Amino acid sequence: MNRRNFLQFLGISGVGLSLADNFLVHAAKAPKAQLASLPPSTEDKLITIAGITSTILIRWGESINPTEKFGYNNDFIAFHPLEKDRGLLWVNHEYVNALFIGGPDRTKSNIDAEMLEVGGSILEVKKNKNDWAVVKNSPYNRRLDAKTIIPFANNESIKGSDKAIGTMSGCAGGYTPWGTFLSCEENYDMFWGDRDSKGKETAKSWMKWDEQYPLPPEHYGWVVEIEPKTGVAKKLIGLGRCAHECAAVTMSSKGKVVAYTGDDTINEHLYKFISDTGDSLDKGKLYVANLEKGEWLSLDINDQPILKEHFKTQIDVLIYAREAAKLVGATPLDRPEDIEFDPLTGHVFVALTNNKTTQNYHGSILKIIENDNDPGSLKFSHEVFLTGGQDKGFACPDNMVFDPKGNLWFTTDISGDAIETGAYKGLGNNGLYVFLRSGSHQGKIIRVATAPKDAEFTGPCFSPDFKTLFLSVQHPGEESKSATELTSHWPDGGIPKPSVVTLQGPLLEKIVTGKL
Numbered sequence: 001m002n003r004r005n006f007l008q009f010l011g012i013s014g015v016g017l018s019l020a021d022n023f024l025v026h027a028a029k030a031p032k033a034q035l036a037s038l039p040p041s042t043e044d045k046l047i048t049i050a051g052i053t054s055t056i057l058i059r060w061g062e063s064i065n066p067t068e069k070f071g072y073n074n075d076f077i078a079f080h081p082l083e084k085d086r087g088l089l090w091v092n093h094e095y096v097n098a099l100f101i102g103g104p105d106r107t108k109s110n111i112d113a114e115m116l117e118v119g120g121s122i123l124e125v126k127k128n129k130n131d132w133a134v135v136k137n138s139p140y141n142r143r144l145d146a147k148t149i150i151p152f153a154n155n156e157s158i159k160g161s162d163k164a165i166g167t168m169s170g171c172a173g174g175y176t177p178w179g180t181f182l183s184c185e186e187n188y189d190m191f192w193g194d195r196d197s198k199g200k201e202t203a204k205s206w207m208k209w210d211e212q213y214p215l216p217p218e219h220y221g222w223v224v225e226i227e228p229k230t231g232v233a234k235k236l237i238g239l240g241r242c243a244h245e246c247a248a249v250t251m252s253s254k255g256k257v258v259a260y261t262g263d264d265t266i267n268e269h270l271y272k273f274i275s276d277t278g279d280s281l282d283k284g285k286l287y288v289a290n291l292e293k294g295e296w297l298s299l300d301i302n303d304q305p306i307l308k309e310h311f312k313t314q315i316d317v318l319i320y321a322r323e324a325a326k327l328v329g330a331t332p333l334d335r336p337e338d339i340e341f342d343p344l345t346g347h348v349f350v351a352l353t354n355n356k357t358t359q360n361y362h363g364s365i366l367k368i369i370e371n372d373n374d375p376g377s378l379k380f381s382h383e384v385f386l387t388g389g390q391d392k393g394f395a396c397p398d399n400m401v402f403d404p405k406g407n408l409w410f411t412t413d414i415s416g417d418a419i420e421t422g423a424y425k426g427l428g429n430n431g432l433y434v435f436l437r438s439g440s441h442q443g444k445i446i447r448v449a450t451a452p453k454d455a456e457f458t459g460p461c462f463s464p465d466f467k468t469l470f471l472s473v474q475h476p477g478e479e480s481k482s483a484t485e486l487t488s489h490w491p492d493g494g495i496p497k498p499s500v501v502t503l504q505g506p507l508l509e510k511i512v513t514g515k516l
Helices: 003-010 017-029 108-115 305-310 314-319 321-328 506-513
Strands: 053-059 074-083 086-093 119-128 131-134 142-144 149-151 163-165 170-175 181-185 201-203 223-226 233-236 248-251 257-262 266-268 270-275 284-290 295-298 336-341 348-352 364-370 380-387 397-402 408-412 431-435 445-450 456-462 469-474 499-504
Touching: 053 131, 074 170, 074 181, 074 469, 074 499, 086 170, 086 181, 086 456, 131 499, 149 233, 170 223, 170 248, 248 336, 257 336, 257 348, 284 321, 305 321, 314 321, 336 397, 348 397, 364 397, 397 456, 408 456, 431 456
Parallel strands: 074 456
Antiparallel strands: 053 499, 074 086, 086 119, 119 131, 119 142, 149 163, 170 181, 181 223, 223 233, 248 257, 257 270, 270 284, 284 295, 336 348, 348 364, 364 380, 397 408, 408 431, 431 445, 456 469, 469 499
């Protein structure tokens, strides 16, 4: 097409050449089209923005080896590289919906079935051409569940035993510098109830596992460390016991391992563990944050006279970390969830989901700035990085991950029974968002994916080349009244199935490479 024909095509054939030339110059300099966020949706679909596609990697109930299946309600995901385009995934299985497993009756057989659905999965994954697939029957593929025997670190004894039966309630987690997975036991009380240091009941089990298996609740609520190739696990005592959401690990300026963890309950606290060494989380000192003072307060019984008044041993302090934190003056927070480190600044980002007791329905993301930018420091400042709200297009930030350009990807966790009601009206289903840190879209929050009915996205985890984002789709159809009155049929029709998906595409690659 020559120049005159091109002008005619544009509808400028009747104007003078100089004016036409001027049009072409301005057309060439016209700004790029604005990147539009996905609109809110309440459809029972996984919807992605143009330029990003989703593929199911594995569904609940699919075989991973001849004797074991992928568990229910997949959550946190971590990637352990083996070689190029090959690695091991750890995937948490947080909790169960009795409707879709054995049934609501609290029989031993139903509970036994549920116990095999929680814990976690180790999966070998391999990239074939353009996408990832699970290597079925890989010798690495295995399950940990609520019947797996797991010792306590340092051969410690808790309530008369140096071992716990099983792990469950795994929410988010972490990955250590020496290449092990961390899985965090969060709402353990739904299975075992709970009690305080005086033996007084503080929570009842509503799954009633404790009626068939009267195990001590003190055996749960820990951070569990797992060796990727063998599945050998231990429960780390030093990080304390609470409703751990995650365990984000980094190194201090003195070469000590530092792990940050949040207690995902309204008005609970933010903790930091500084290890004695650079290659283990077995031994060290636990601290809790006081935001008003900008201080990390020691939870060592030998540092705090008030702890000596209330507890006999340091192990007791760690078992009842919530009580100890309140005694020393920790700041109550709005459900501290996932924690990540900003690759641009080294600052610590903490998702605060919400606090309905203070009318904070939309949540925020907190930024912790350690003195001298050193995770080993006991002094810090803080500020709010992002707040949720109707005007921001999101509410209840939960899990997060940074890409190399510092863009913050985060998921949301509006409760299934609250979606499109009250403060959440107009926000639609939960989603995956990215906060852009540079380029022509700097400062913009983009919804890049929307979850199916009742579901939330969890566990965002990039592949080593940052071309794939692994993502859990958790609890679709959670608000179903029965196995026949379903609110979701995702992904295949019939009973909804939690699944892990991969997100890929040119838009994702442009974002993570800063070429948007």
